[in-house]
């Protein structure tokens with residue numbers, strides 16, 4: 001992950017044009033599979049654009065404006081990752097072993113997972129661990145993002161399935177004693193809400209099965225809409 005900071009000194013008569021160009025750049029950034037998040041801050045006539053990239057790219061809409069300084073930096077992780085906070089690989093394996101045992105008893109979900117691969121709980125644990133900042137095991141050993149998406153294709157999952165999956169996973173998180181701090185649980189549930197909606201989308205008829213986006217990552221903060 002690369003964090004780009006670009007500082008712009010913008011004369012008062014050009015701030016309107018600059019902010020318009022930034023909004024155009026925001027559309028391009030949102031559409032880019034390489035951009036994870038971005039924001040613009042202003043202090044009088046100084047602007048700082050911060051972009052978090054998976055790989056460095058240009059922001060063409062701002063080419064007319066001279067950046068006074070441009071720095072590409074690796075972020076310095078001062079906070080533990082969600083993976084570390086949760087308790088690492090062991091915690092995710094415990095969670096998904098208990099979850100799929102509960103799934104087998106659930107009238108809504110059991111039929112969906114009737115032919116599940118016995119290693120499925122371990123694979124989903126590796127997926128979630130990687131998303132939450134742990135080792136890149138799912139990418140290296142289990143086919144990465146494209147493979148995960150392919151396992152949902154054609155399953156025609158419904159909102160009833162999705163909601164039951166989320167509810168049961170949260171109940172199981174309580175059952176196995178996953179950390180319950182507000183910050184951790186809000187990030188955890190935020191990912192479940194996003195991830196299950198993506199699973200339902202990719203399970204719909206006629207969806208494009210190609211996935212150019214890299215593995216998602218999830219942290220303590222926010223994500224932006226794709227627009």
Ligand code: HEM
Nearest residue numbers: 112116117120123124127148151161162165192195196199
């Ligand atoms: C955050 C949400 C979700 C995540 C992270 C997730 C993750 C995964 C992963 C990583 C796989 C592939 C496992 C492998 O590599 O073998 C998979 C497969 C699958 N997922 Fe999901 N999934 C999510 C939501 C859902 C939902 C809501 C359902 C249905 C209620 C569902 C049903 C399935 C099924 C049936 C498979 C194939 C299982 C098998 O045959 O082994 N998933 N999921």
